[in-house]
Amino acid sequence: MSETDTKRPSQLFRNLSAKIASVPMILTAVFVFVGGTAWTIFYSFTNSKLLPRLNFVGIDQYERLWAAPRWQVAIENLAIYGVFSLVFSLVIGFLLAAMLDQKIRFEDTFRTIFLYPFALSFIVTGLVWQWLLNPDFGVQAVVRSLGWTGFDFNPLYNAQIVIYGILIAALWQGTGLIMCLMLAGLRGIDEDIWKAARVDGIPTWKTYLFIIIPMMRPVFITTLVIIAAGIVKVYDLVVAQTSGGPGIASEVPAKYVYDYMFHAQNLGQGFAASTMMLVTVIIVVVPWAYLEFGRRQRG
Amino acid sequence: MRFGFSRAVLAASVAFCVTAPASATDLEVTHWWTSGGEAAAVGEFAKAFDATGNKWVDGAIAGSGGTARPIMISRITGGDPMGATQFNHGRQAEELVEAGLMRDLTDLATKEGWKDIIKPASLLDSCTLDGKIYCVPVNIHSWQxxxxxxxxxxxxxxxxxxxxxxxxxxxxxxxxxxxxxxxxxxxxxxxxxxxxxxxxxxxxxxxxxxxxxxxxxxxxxxxxxxxxxxxxxxxxxxxxxxxxxxxxxxxxxxxxxxxxxxxxxxxxxxxxxxxxxxxxxxxxxxxxxxxxxxxxTGGDAFYFPLLKDEEKAKAQEALASTLLDPKTQVAFNLKKGSLPVRGDVDLNAANDCMKKGLDILAKGNVIPGTDQLxxxxxxxxxxxxxxxxxxxxxxxxxxxxxxxxxxxxxxx
Incomplete structure (x- = not known):
């Protein structure tokens, strides 16, 4: 006890220069991020149109938001896109990483190939996949020209499955990064653990599932947050690939925010929508923070 | 939101480059006329304005109105106004006018008798707020x-x-x-x-x-x-x-x-x-x-942000009257494919479809555009x-x- 008591005052001054250096960033975070967020939430209760105005209307903007069919479609799309993109990025990313970890030849080459799409922006990715999935020029046309004339693969012009067309492009772009993170995690596992498992005669798949993956927990949590943040802010991919179409079938929340703020000149409605997006992010981040920091304190 | 901001920054930086070396009578005009025919049409405006001894600094923004309007609006509200800007006449700039960011053109309008020359009158009405005129309609585009x-x-x-x-x-x-x-x-x-x-x-x-x-x-x-x-x-x-x-x-x-x-x-x-x-x-x-x-009778109109610079304010007036000049109106609208806002100009070169439109206009079978309503x-x-x-x-x-x-x- 007495030891911790003497330690405490020194905590504040430890790494003092580092703390001073981070003051600008702390100020930025407080005033720009927190301040901007508070301002946005505050004005989402007004009927601001083109310019912010202090004319309070209670929760009218939220009522209108949740009554709007386009917002409902957007939320539904986000849920579908979110679940599938989370599951598939993790599964595909981990499988690719596990395969690369088998000490194969040309590992660097494969790693570069898989990671390459990540170097492209979402706009470029979207345009590329818009052409690939176009029924008259892309995959469908190629397969048909090879003789399978009944082949039908036209996701971008079918309202029911258009979100999966976007998902394909997103996975192509993002899985490489997840693979690299996973690979780093796998390389961080001590060789001795593998040796011990082999000595005990545990099959490889069981070693992965019950020993390696639980040990990679911090990597998984970081990956999860990166994927989740990417899901919530998906915007440019949709704009480039479908611009929300056909009709409103591939709308996403971020696009709703932009369209209502700037095209419809209705700031109040856009603020309400972005506040709802913030709520989604909080739902994702709070459990993560609890797991990460709560655990550390207990430990 | 990210896009709006980055575009605004981009627009602001572009504007800075354009306006920095400018002399007093240079006037930057922003618009979203970028397709072949549109660019040719706007060139007629530039030519006519340059002939008045001023200089038209072209601020075309590609990507149609939906992209251009947020940039224009953020420049005006952000304190970096251009000399003049296009909007569809109607209610797109309503709040900018209400906020006192736009210039009142009533004096010039009464001097030049815009009320008598602009037909149909609804065009000028949608430029009017509380009895004051804030914009110059330049053409009529119809949807029907x-x-x-x-x-x-x-x-x-x-x-x-x-x-x-x-x-x-x-x-x-x-x-x-x-x-x-x-x-x-x-x-x-x-x-x-x-x-x-x-x-x-x-x-x-x-x-x-x-x-x-x-x-x-x-x-x-x-x-x-x-x-x-x-x-x-x-x-x-x-x-x-x-x-x-x-x-x-x-x-x-x-x-x-x-x-x-x-x-x-x-x-x-x-x-x-x-x-x-x-x-x-x-x-x-x-x-x-x-x-x-x-x-x-929707269409395009030019608005003039309130500027402190006296010289530029004078140039704004010159531009406003140039836009309505009969010769400019004919040259511009023939290239644009739209109808002129003045009933007293001659459009002999118009094709059959445009003539049909002019006939209907002359008969007065018109409604306001949805942008106005x-x-x-x-x-x-x-x-x-x-x-x-x-x-x-x-x-x-x-x-x-x-x-x-x-x-x-x-x-x-």
């Missing part, structure tokens, strides 16, 4: 046109229709011949615009004004509009195989005879002209869908509804009408 490909009807073996009903009747024959009967691009404003055109043609001027002017929800939910939704239902069935996004791609389908018709504003005419097609021979135009020969917010909600309606055959006309009435009820 059905463009038909003569070749497509020949191929299908049916006569070129003279009105909407004949067109709908020709639909099955066209489909049999492998032609898309009606081209509607995927951009939301196209389907919303097509519906407004159908409304004027089928329900008439009074209903249009009651719904969009008075925002009367009982009329919007009533039997007249139900008929319009029925027609829109026909339209979406006829258009379901249009796999294009942009309006000019849809127009191109009509030009090449892959589609038989398109409901689009008179700006589509420029595309036919560029393709070397002749009105009456290669294509046919039906104003008001051949049913009700009424055209709307409704806020951007309401317009956007309408676009959302109709882009869904045209792409989702599962949304019944009855349900869509219910939602339409709700939008009108909350419209402003």
């Amino acid at each position: 046109w059905l463009w038909l490909s003569n070749a497509a009807f020949e191929k299908a073996g049916v006569a070129v229709p003279k009105n909407w009903d004949e067109f709908v009747a020709a639909g099955p024959a066209l489909e049999k011949a492998g032609i898309v009967p009606l081209a509607v691009g995927g951009q939301p404003w196209q389907s919303a615009g097509a519906f407004d055109v159908l409304m004027v043609a089928i329900a008439g001027k009074d209903v249009f004004m009651k719904v969009f002017g008075d925002k009367d929800e009982t009329v919007a939910a009533g039997p007249e509009i139900a008929k319009v939704f029925k027609a829109a239902d026909d339209a979406r069935k006829m258009s379901k195989n249009t796999n294009v996004q942009d309006w000019n791609q849809a127009t191109n389908l009509v030009i090449t005879g892959k589609a038989a018709g398109q409901i689009m504003g008179d700006w589509a005419q420029g595309e036919f002209q560029v393709a070397g097609q002749v009105a009456g021979k290669d294509y046919t135009c039906l104003p008001g869908l051949g049913v009700n020969e009424i055209i709307s 409704m806020s951007q917010d309401t317009q956007k909600q309408k676009e959302d509804l109709f882009s869904e309606f045209f792409s989702n055959q599962g949304l019944t006309p009855e349900d869509a009408q219910k939602r339409f009435a709700e939008i009108i009820a909350s419209a402003d």
Whole structure:
């Protein structure tokens, strides 16, 4: 006890220069991020149109938001896109990483190939996949020209499955990064653990599932947050690939925010929508923070 | 949001480069006229303005109004105003005017007698707020046109229709011949615009004004509009195989005879002209869908932000009167394919379709454009509804009408 008591005052001054250096960033975070967020939430209760105005209307903007069919479609799309993109990025990313970890030849080459799409922006990715999935020029046309004339693969012009067309492009772009993170995690596992498992005669798949993956927990949590943040802010991919179409079938929340703020000149409605997006992010981040920091304190 | 900000920063930095070395009489003018015909038309303005001893600094913003307006607005509200800027006349700049960011042109307008020369008067009315004039209308663009490909009807073996009903009747024959009967691009404003055109043609001027002017929800939910939704239902069935996004791609389908018709504003005419097609021979135009020969008088106008610089303020005045000069009006509108805002100019060089438009204008069969009647917010909600309606055959006309009435009820 007495030891911790003497330690405490020194905590504040430890790494003092580092703390001073981070003051600008702390100020930025407080005033720009927190301040901007508070301002946005505050004005989402007004009927601001083109310019912010202090004319309070209670929760009218939220009522209108949740009554709007386009917002409902957007939320539904986000849920579908979110679940599938989370599951598939993790599964595909981990499988690719596990395969690369088998000490194969040309590992660097494969790693570069898989990671390459990540170097492209979402706009470029979207345009590329818009052409690939176009029924008259892309995959469908190629397969048909090879003789399978009944082949039908036209996701971008079918309202029911258009979100999966976007998902394909997103996975192509993002899985490489997840693979690299996973690979780093796998390389961080001590060789001795593998040796011990082999000595005990545990099959490889069981070693992965019950020993390696639980040990990679911090990597998984970081990956999860990166994927989740990417899901919530998906915007440019949709704009480039479908611009929300056909009709409103591939709308996403971020696009709703932009369209209502700037095209419809209705700031109040856009603020309400972005506040709802913030709520989604909080739902994702709070459990993560609890797991990460709560655990550390207990430990 | 990220985009808006980065664009604003980009715009601001561009503006800085442009205006820094400028002398006092340079005036930066922002607009979104970037296609071939549009750029040629705006060149006429620049030429005329340069002739007054000032210098037109072109601030074209690519990507059509939807992209350009947020940039213009953030520049004006952000304290970096340009010398003059384009908007569609109507309510797009309403709040900027209310906030006192725009220049009052009333003195110049009374001196030059704008009230007497600008026809129809509704153009100047939508530039007016509390009795003061804030903008200069430069052209009239009307939405109410059905463009038909003569070749497509020949191929299908049916006569070129003279009105909407004949067109709908020709639909099955066209489909049999492998032609898309009606081209509607995927951009939301196209389907919303097509519906407004159908409304004027089928329900008439009074209903249009009651719904969009008075925002009367009982009329919007009533039997007249139900008929319009029925027609829109026909339209979406006829258009379901249009796999294009942009309006000019849809127009191109009509030009090449892959589609038989398109409901689009008179700006589509420029595309036919560029393709070397002749009105009456290669294509046919039906104003008001051949049913009700009424055209709307939306269009473009120039607004002048309030500037502190005296010299620039003088240049703004010079620009305002140049824009309305009879010679400039003729030169500009012939290239743009739109109608002039003055009734007293001579447009001999106009083609058949433009002459039809001028006739209707002279008869006074005009309605205000939807941009003049409704806020951007309401317009956007309408676009959302109709882009869904045209792409989702599962949304019944009855349900869509219910939602339409709700939008009108909350419209402003």
